[in-house]
Amino acid sequence: MIAADSKCRVCRRVGQKLFLKSDKCFSPKCTLVKKSYPPGIHGRKILKRRRSVLSEYGLQLKEKQRLKFFYGLREKQFSRYIQEATGKKGVDSAVLISKILELRLDNAVFRLGFAKSRSSARQLVSHGHIVVNGRKITIPSYRLKKGDEIAVRPQSFDKKVFSDLDLILKKYNPPAWLKLDKTKKIGQVASFPGLDAIPPDVDINAIIEFYSR
Incomplete structure (x- = not known):
């Protein structure tokens, strides 16, 4: 972090x-x-x-x-x-x-529009504001699976950090591998993210070669 x-x-x-x-x-x-x-x-x-x-x-x-x-x-x-x-x-x-990288819980929270940055998403998870399949998860690196549901914990709706979430989600659409119910504030891993999830100008092969030295 x-x-x-x-x-x-x-x-x-x-x-x-x-x-x-x-x-x-x-x-x-x-x-x-x-x-x-x-x-x-x-x-x-x-x-x-x-x-x-x-x-x-x-x-x-x-x-x-x-x-x-x-x-x-x-x-x-x-x-x-x-x-x-x-x-x-x-x-x-x-x-x-x-x-x-994309299936990390903190990243999915960010991709769903529940947080404005990955660092903010990490804090939301760590502070217990996010549930996966109805269970509170406080580990930002938790790896999601296909079909998993990610939601804002109902008890956290009135927190200041979510005060403008409805307005944000109204204008936001997540990537194709995620489904989002904007009213219930529930997302789901609909499919696995592909290579296009990573910034297109990043050379993944160069990174692989770096660590293969």
């Missing part, structure tokens, strides 16, 4: 918006809009070096960092997911990586 005061620095470090701070990322107040160079006193020099050709290792490292930060994961957990996906024979490792 990335500390709140570090999120903008993370985006500046990888040189791309990762949408870690929900609304601010879509506004002119976004730090990356104001400061497009990496953080630190040598940030501008680093940006100049970036514009030169990166080594193969440098490119792989950059892709790894981007995807890891996109999902807000620590290195140990992220690398474990990659090793799990690449260790299974007879399956497309890239597709399996997408499936593992």
